Amino acid sequence: MTDVSVSVVAMLDVSGSMWQAMPMVIIDGKAFIRSARPADQIAVVKFQSNASMVYPANQALVTVDGQMTVTAAAAAAIATLTSGGSTDMGDAVNMAAAMMAGATNATKAYMLLSDGDWNVGPNPNTVMPADVPVFICGLGSGMSQSYVSGMLSKNANSRYIASPNAYQMMQVFNSIRGLAAQAAVPTNVIQAYSGTDYSLTPVTIAGTSDEVQFSVVWSDASISYTSGQPDANHVNLVLIDPSGHSTPYQPVIADPGYAIFALNAPQTGVWQILTQYAVANPLTGTHAGFEYDTVLHLDLKTPTMVSQGSGFTIRADLTDAGAPIENAAVSARVTRPQFELPAMLARHREAIARHQDANPDHSPHAALKAVLEQTAPGVEHFPYASTYVPLVQAEDGSYQAEVGATETSGAYNVEVIAKGASTKSKTIFSRTGRSTVLSEAPET
Structure with a gap:
């Protein structure tokens, strides 16, 4: 490689x-x-x-x-x-x-x-x-x-x-x-931190990469990493190897808001990121793994844009050194907008104009968000809903699924997760991929 x-x-x-x-x-x-x-x-x-x-x-x-x-x-x-x-x-x-x-x-x-x-x-x-x-x-x-x-x-x-x-x-x-x-991304998830507690994030590392990164990024730069037991406003991270043992690995980079581990020739299998924290206010953490120089890849393909009302195809090419991997478990989470942005912009046109007069640097969307938060604070004004879709292997070796009509305009986010074992490289694996399909409203 x-x-x-x-x-x-x-x-x-x-x-x-x-x-x-x-x-x-x-x-x-x-x-x-x-x-x-x-x-x-x-x-x-x-x-x-x-x-x-x-x-x-x-x-x-x-x-x-x-x-x-x-x-x-x-x-x-x-x-x-x-x-x-x-x-x-x-x-x-x-x-x-x-x-x-x-x-x-x-x-x-x-x-x-x-x-x-x-x-x-x-x-x-x-x-x-x-x-x-x-x-x-x-x-x-x-x-x-x-x-x-x-x-x-x-x-x-x-x-x-x-x-x-x-x-x-x-x-x-x-x-x-x-x-x-x-690089391949075996795990890419969001975790919620609240109070004094812990979480475990599994990261499946395949046997085809000699270099791996584990990354944890949290949403408050006043929270720092600590190598010891976390007290107020600290996060402690421990990598647990596939045999279930805590490892002595320390982050190669640990700055306010994030920590990054780098491992060479890691053991194949399911690792765990043990996150222990003590935080005064709830926050979120993004936990991810990266495998570099690997032959196991997920190539996610979706259209960039469709007309509102049309459906679209999700295609995932899951390969080992270019050859399709069979019998994997592949699914997609499709996140759909539950609002019509053009209609919201039109409905609040006058309030947006007043806001932009006072804040000329703000875009119409930023002004709309500020107006809505002022009138109804704490409410989710741009809601999304998620559905899960299984991908089925086609005759050409790819995994595919059809998404029904895009009833509202806006961004449809697709997150694909593939798990299985490759008979060619004789290793288990996990792969994730993300894409966005834009549903375009007809011109009026």
Whole structure:
């Protein structure tokens, strides 16, 4: 197997409409960058009324060193981000493309986080290059279907994954990390932390990878990792090996809000992440595993966009060194919007206009969210509902399922989980994948 190093430019929206999500943008952005490995190349761009560098100061990719001082410096720069201004996404894309021209790794990717449309600067559809895939994390419900599909159309490997809420953002970042680095993601789940308690998260590690990461990211940077018994505002993490024994492994990176373990040649089987915590206020944690340089892959395919009322097909290609894996248990959770965003925007048009007069940096969607929270605080104004669908193996070896009519417009999130045993590599495995299908309302 050949090691895959990746060159990644992260583009982060810090416009005025991102103000509520900024604490999670900082934690998750830092954790995403800190998961980079030696020989990866990274850079971080922010965009608001204009685009500018976050890390490094000059416009160039930086190669991650063995001591991880590069990712530490990048994380420190991300920690200083604040929100404000408009959304100049196009210039961020131009900056990213200029840096990517100097990339020396064969695998390249852009990561783009935004909560809405660009409203100043060049059109990102026009300037998005075709030679490098872009992985888009759409926060909330305000992403424009037209320009998302336009950017994705430039490269067949590009993907869009929606994050309805800020606390779910790290799950999307984990999926993007796996796609960008051609790594497998065996586990990618959210856990709730409350009071003094513990949780166990299973992570099935296949016998085809010599390098594994375990990542835990929690939603409050005032909570720190501790190697001992957790007291007030601390989290303790222990890796339990497949034989059920607690291991002495410590995180290679432990910063406020997250911790990352890196293991070489790990034992095959079901590991457990034991999370012990003592927190004053409830919070969430995103627990994930990554297998690098593996031959066992899940390739999830869904359409980018469908017309409202149409259904769509979920296809999962589950392979071992390119050959289909048979008799796996594959299922999908499909999360559907239970609201019509265009109708909500129209219904509250006057209140949105008043809010935008006072907050000109806020997008219509951000203004709608603020208006609804002011009129009915504590209510879920953008509800989603989930259904579970089994995928059946087809004659060509892929696993497929049909999703019925998309009754409402908006983002339909698909999360696929595949578990089984490969007779070729003679190992058990678990794989996860995420995608988003945009249901487009007819023009009126």
